[in-house]
Amino acid sequence: MFIQTEPTPNPNVLKFIPGRIVSSTPREFLSIDQAAASPLAEALFQLEDVTGVFFGDDYVSVTRAPHGRDWSDIKPEVLAAVMDHFTSGVPLIREGSESEMEAGDDSEIVAEIKSLLDSRIRPAVAQDGGDILFDAFDEETGVLTLRMRGACAGCPSSAMTLKAGVEQMMRHYVPEVTRVEQVL
Template sequence: MFIQTEPTPNPNALKFLPGRDVAVGGSREFLSIDQATASPLAEALFELEDVTGVFFGGDHISVTRAEHGRDWSALKPEILSVIMDHFVSGAPLMRDAAETADHAADDSEIVAEIKALLDSRIRPAVAQDGGDILFDAFDEATGVLSLRMRGACAGCPSSAMTLKAGVEQMMRHYVPEVTSVEQVI
């Protein structure tokens, strides 16, 4: 098994591409060892010193390290070993395959339009950088759209610029009801 790695715009996150599907049913993020118990792979990665975040995308795994932790040259081989051992073992990605239900039927027309634009144009671009962006809320009275950054994008120094210069402009162009975009932390 050959696992490629790619840098992300976040210097504390690295993207690992195992050459196979990772999170088929939707992306997942783990920010602590307690959350990671839902996944054997995430739990094994959190057992490594200096791992502070794990994100599963459709075809990749993004790992975030502690800001002042070990250098990638020391941490990367350990991460590669854990990922390889997991996929070679044939263990499932998640211990409980239950997924949360999507309440798309409850969405207003504007929210459905926002989510469609996120899924078709924005999320694929963000995934290339090892992260994800999720709809959180839309206030129809003020036009404020709240989004949640995950994976490598969550702590990235350029995420605020991505939201304002890229996502907000695109949203305002295609969905004029959106007046501004804010990041939910």
């Protein structure tokens, strides 16, 4: 098995691409307690200086502590954990750990926002090892709040991406959106 790695705009996050589908639903783990839902995430959190794990469609993003060891020291350990997991045949998520997605009745504007996020924005953000999720839309003020995950959470360029890219696109296609903000 050959696992490729790619840098991300966030210097503390590296993408590991195992050459197969990782997760049909993006999942993020920010602590060892959350990682208990996944054998792979749990194994990665056992490594020194790993502070976050994100499963994308065909990659695993791993976040290291900002002042921890260099990637040259951590990378071989992560590669071994990812390879061990995918060659073992163990499921990515433990049975009974799937979280239910809340399905609600969205307004026409919210449905349009979510559709634009899914079709145009999330695929571009995924290439950088992250994800962006709808949080809320205030129809009175036109403020859209989004949640950044994976490599995008804490990335130095995420604020610029949000304002220059996402906000401009949202305002163009959904005129009711007046401003985009990130939920931390």
